[in-house]
Amino acid sequence: MSETKTIKVPTMAEMAANGEQPEILFWVGCAGAFDDRYKKVTRAFTMILDHVGIKYAVLGTEESCTGDPAKRAGNEFLFQMQAIQNIEVLNAYQVKKIVTACPHCFNTLKNEYPDLGGHYEVIHHATFLQQLLDEGKIRIKEDNAYHKMPMTYHDSCYLGRGNGIFEAPRAVVGALHAEAREMKRCRTKGMCCGAGGAQMFKEEEAGTTRVNFERIEQALETGADVVATACPFCMTMLTDGLKEKEQEDKVEVADLAELIASATGLQP
Amino acid sequence: MTTAQIIFTAFTLAAFGFFAYTAMKIWGLFKLTKPLERMDKIGQRISTTILVAFGQQKMFKRPVAGLLHALVWWGFLVITVGTVEMIIDGIAGSERILGFLGPVYGVITASGELFAGIIILACIIFLVRRYMVKPKRFIAPEMKPSSKMDATLILFMILVLMASLLGLNMGYVLSQGAVGSYPLSHMLIDSAGLSGGDWHTFEAVNWWIHICLVLVFLNILPYSKHFHVIMAVPNVFFARLEPKAKLDNMASVTKEVKLMMDPETAFAPPAEGEAPPERFGIKTTDDITWKHLLDAYTCTECGRCTAVCPANNTGKKLSPRKLFIDLRAAATKGERVEGGKPLSAPDRITEEELWACTTCMACMEECPVNIDHVPLIIDMRRSFVMEDSKAPNELTMMFNNIENNGAPWQFSASDRMKWAEDLEVRMINRS
Numbered sequence: 010m011s012e013t014k015t016i017k018v019p020t021m022a023e024m025a026a027n028g029e030q031p032e033i034l035f036w037v038g039c040a041g042a043f044d045d046r047y048k049k050v051t052r053a054f055t056m057i058l059d060h061v062g063i064k065y066a067v068l069g070t071e072e073s074c075t076g077d078p079a080k081r082a083g084n085e086f087l088f089q090m091q092a093i094q095n096i097e098v099l100n101a102y103q104v105k106k107i108v109t110a111c112p113h114c115f116n117t118l119k120n121e122y123p124d125l126g127g128h129y130e131v132i133h134h135a136t137f138l139q140q141l142l143d144e145g146k147i148r149i150k151e152d153n154a155y156h157k158m159p160m161t162y163h164d165s166c167y168l169g170r171g172n173g174i175f176e177a178p179r180a181v182v183g184a185l186h187a188e189a190r191e192m193k194r195c196r197t198k199g200m201c202c203g204a205g206g207a208q209m210f211k212e213e214e215a216g217t218t219r220v221n222f223e224r225i226e227q228a229l230e231t232g233a234d235v236v237a238t239a240c241p242f243c244m245t246m247l248t249d250g251l252k253e254k255e256q257e258d259k260v261e262v263a264d265l266a267e268l269i270a271s272a273t274g275l276q277p
Numbered sequence: 278m279t280t281a282q283i284i285f286t287a288f289t290l291a292a293f294g295f296f297a298y299t300a301m302k303i304w305g306l307f308k309l310t311k312p313l314e315r316m317d318k319i320g321q322r323i324s325t326t327i328l329v330a331f332g333q334q335k336m337f338k339r340p341v342a343g344l345l346h347a348l349v350w351w352g353f354l355v356i357t358v359g360t361v362e363m364i365i366d367g368i369a370g371s372e373r374i375l376g377f378l379g380p381v382y383g384v385i386t387a388s389g390e391l392f393a394g395i396i397i398l399a400c401i402i403f404l405v406r407r408y409m410v411k412p413k414r415f416i417a418p419e420m421k422p423s424s425k426m427d428a429t430l431i432l433f434m435i436l437v438l439m440a441s442l443l444g445l446n447m448g449y450v451l452s453q454g455a456v457g458s459y460p461l462s463h464m465l466i467d468s469a470g471l472s473g474g475d476w477h478t479f480e481a482v483n484w485w486i487h488i489c490l491v492l493v494f495l496n497i498l499p500y501s502k503h504f505h506v507i508m509a510v511p512n513v514f515f516a517r518l519e520p521k522a523k524l525d526n527m528a529s530v531t532k533e534v535k536l537m538m539d540p541e542t543a544f545a546p547p548a549e550g551e552a553p554p555e556r557f558g559i560k561t562t563d564d565i566t567w568k569h570l571l572d573a574y575t576c577t578e579c580g581r582c583t584a585v586c587p588a589n590n591t592g593k594k595l596s597p598r599k600l601f602i603d604l605r606a607a608a609t610k611g612e613r614v615e616g617g618k619p620l621s622a623p624d625r626i627t628e629e630e631l632w633a634c635t636t637c638m639a640c641m642e643e644c645p646v647n648i649d650h651v652p653l654i655i656d657m658r659r660s661f662v663m664e665d666s667k668a669p670n671e672l673t674m675m676f677n678n679i680e681n682n683g684a685p686w687q688f689s690a691s692d693r694m695k696w697a698e699d700l701e702v703r704m705i706n707r708s
Contacts, residue, residue: 011703011704011705012703012704013701013702013703013704014701014702014704015699015700015701015702016697016700016701016702018694018697018700020694037693037696039684039685039686039688041696042684042688042692042693042694042695042696043684043686043688043692043693044686048695048696051696051697052696052697052700055697055700056700056702059702060702060705060707061707062707067694067697069693069694070690070691070693070694072683072693073683073684073690074679074683074684074685076679078675078679078685079675079676079679080524080655081524081636081655081658082658082662082668082672082675082676083558083655083657083658083659083660083661083662083663083668084659084662084663084668084676085527085530085557085659085663086530086533086534086663087676087679087680089526089527089530089531089534090534090538090680091679091683093534093535093538116520116522116523120519120520120522120523121523121524121526124526125526125531146707166522166635166636166637166638166639167522170521170522170637170638170639170641170642171520171521171522171638172520172521172522173520197642198338198585198639198642199639200585200587200590200637200639201587201635201637201639203587203591203635204635205635205636205637206634206635206636206637206651206655207672207675208635209685210671210672210674210675210685211632211669211671211672211675212669212671213591213593213633214588214593214594214595214629214632214633215592215593215629216588216591216592216593216633217591217592218591218592219591220587220588220590220591220635222591223587223590223591224587273705274703274705275702275703275705276702276703277701277702277703
């Protein structure tokens with residue numbers, strides 16, 4: 010077994026103090042910073058950033074909610090307050106390129122910040138990982154932990170239908186040499202996990218079942234051992250669904266970055 | 278002028294006159310709506326219109342119904358050329374005036390006939406499907422008996438239209454008409470063993486049935502969900518071209534936020550003579566843009582949106598289709614005169630429906646005519662939140678958290694880097 014090292018995650022403030030400019034800003038997002046489960050995804054993605062040797066930094070305590078849930082819940086005031094403040098910070102650091110592991114942050118930064126003066130090249134980590142794989146900066150051995158493992162990818166609405174990114178996450182799953190299986194509702198027809206549009210933060214309205222229960226059933230129907238996700242909200246919803254179906258010991262919900270970090274052996 | 282010509286001209290003028298009256302009434306409703314810029318990227322708009330409206334691209338997401346519908350639509354376009362000719366003939370007293378086109382005319386009449394046959398088959402299949410197969414999406418609380426009547430009436434009208442078109446062609450062929458090409462008529466004549474005699478009357482009767490029904494049909498359209506035949510084309514042309522997940526930026530809010538964040542102006546009283554700030558979001562039909570109204574007039578209530586809605590799939594009251602049925606009903610009433618009843622009301626679009634949306638955009642993806650459901654929902658939420666300070670409790674807490682800690686959850690901003698503590702990675706050779 011190879012040795013381990015401890016990563017010191019650089020912040021924009023530190024870089025600026027040293028007169029340095031990173032190639033890319035890693036926008037961690039609130040779930041990435043605070044949600045215990047998603048922190049593991051943030052850590053896995055950081056391992057990959059460190060491994061490929063790209064010059065990156067995070068905003069750290071200077072990062073604040075993009076305002077996505079506020080906007081989608083109808084609070085345009087709060088959204089714009091958040092957006093304007095974030096744009097001030099990003100522009101002060103002369104940020105050019107942003108990568109994030111959250112499709113909601115991705116969409117807001119990419120599509121909604123330009124109207125308020127924030128113009129950046131924004132890339133979701135699914136696309137970023139695909140590029141690293143294409144460029145050969147990440148190499149995955151055929152006999153990795155996921156070799157021939159049945160795996161299904163759950164489309165995030167804000168990545169897929171919302172921004173037309175359907176193939177990049179599938180390319181990442183494909184690179185694992187896993188046995189990719191599609192759910193009946195996938196790509197443009199993919200079914201929501203139930204968390205978008207600020208639903209993450211409230212109880213569902215009365216119905217016959219919950220959206221995430223319905224969706225996890227569709228995932229389980231494929232017989233997959235791993236449900237791959239690329240969104241913190243999808244991860245929470247599907248994990249809760251697994252618990253409801255008492256399948257959490259048999260099936261795993263994992264983010265693309267975690268799968269790559271494990272398959273490459275970066276994850277200790 | 279013959280008596281027939283006079284009667285026909287009068288009837289045609291009356292029909293177009295009434296259509297113009299309806300159109301003006303609807304135009305009046307559009308004039309009351311808010312402006313919206315939708316003339317950018319003309320090239321992309323034209324190509325989208327060709328693909329989605331004329332090409333029926335999104336209908337094929339459901340291949341069988343999609344193909345049948347596309348054939349009916351393409352047939353309608355071809356047959357309309359013949360309809361124009363019939364109107365000219367009727368007024369001028371001519372016979373098959375476009376006959377001078379020669380072989381081109383043959384192609385028009387032959388394809389018109391073949392399409393008529395296909396449309397008859399399609400309409401029979403549609404009726405069987407509607408009344409015997411009963412697809413799930415045709416049965417929903419928002420599908421009122423009037424909506425079903427609407428569909429049945431139109432299908433029967435189309436059947437009679439196509440049958441009379443074939444009838445008049447057969448009559449023309451049997452009475453030795455020489456202009457144009459009529460393969461289906463010949464086939465029907467041969468298989469029925471028809472010949473000789475006075476078929477002129479038969480042709481004339483079918484001609485009158487057909488053209489009168491066309492003019493009646495034209496006037497029923499704007500009062501039925503079948504207005505989509507006309508409205509779908511502009512609706513697709515003016516549809517949003519940005520990524521589906523992008524919501525518009527409210528410039529009126531930007532202005533206020535900037536004033537608020539600037540210490541110079543934050544506490545200053547509003548300047549004298551300044552227009553009162555406009556209402557945020559959509560509360561009544563006064564607040565909608567012309568595109569919302571166009572969406573509402575374009576909706577055919579096909580329910581493809583509702584069939585894929587995750588909220589609807591799991592038994593919630595939200596049905597994306599219902600939003601536009603309700604919006605159209607409210608707008609058509611011309612409610613401003615009555616004082617503007619809110620669009621969200623217990624007998625209309627309820628709060629429960631609006632808060633059940635996950636903004637997953639499946640409805641917009643499926644909609645064959647590019648209606649924008651999610652932005653309407655958000656606009657109505659904006660009115661709740663910014664005008665009435667009304668939101669589910671958990672969302673109010675989420676707003677407070679963002680305001681106070683910069684995160685939707687109750688975590689301290691100073692803990693934002695905790696995830697990075699003791700981050701160990703295995704060292705692997707990069708190459």
